[in-house]
Amino acid sequence: MVSNFIWIALLQFVGFGLGKITKANMHWYSSLHKSLASPSPKVFPIAWTLLYIMIALAGSFFWKRRHEPAIRPLLKMYSIQLLLNWIWTPIFFEWKLIGLAFFLILSMISINLLIIIRAKKEYFFVTSMMTPYTIWLIFAGYLNFIIWKIN
Secondary structure: OHHHHHHHHHHHHHHHHHHHHHHHOHHHHHHOOOOOOOOOOOHHHHHHHHHHHHHHHHHHHHHHOOOOOOHHHHHHHHHHHHHHHHHHHHHHHHOOOHHHHHHHHHHHHHHHHHHHHHHOOOOHHHHHHHHHHHHHHHHHHHHHHHHHHHO
């Protein structure tokens, strides 16, 4: 239980910091042409708060079982996708490398799909935490792609 709280607090803290980068670049983001499916900017902090809770719970699950041989590759993949998640925001918003950001999202989607597929039979909890995140990444990837192509 304490581990869950620590993971949630850590990811929310990182998310808050990434939100500051996003907020500092909202004028630029607002000037971009976007998909008609783009949600209101108010949706993103709510969605990411909920997603980071689920991502944190999956991370806590992996960490508690890190000594199990079957968990080790999942924890490595999880760690890689989390690092990619954290570097996406400065790449997109701060450095405005929209194309590179799109390929990062594709990488995150691929890794998360591997995690879901590998965890599906034995670790339903992980699958249930990572699936909404992966669906959101697919949507975010679509939004990123449209911004890249029409700007």
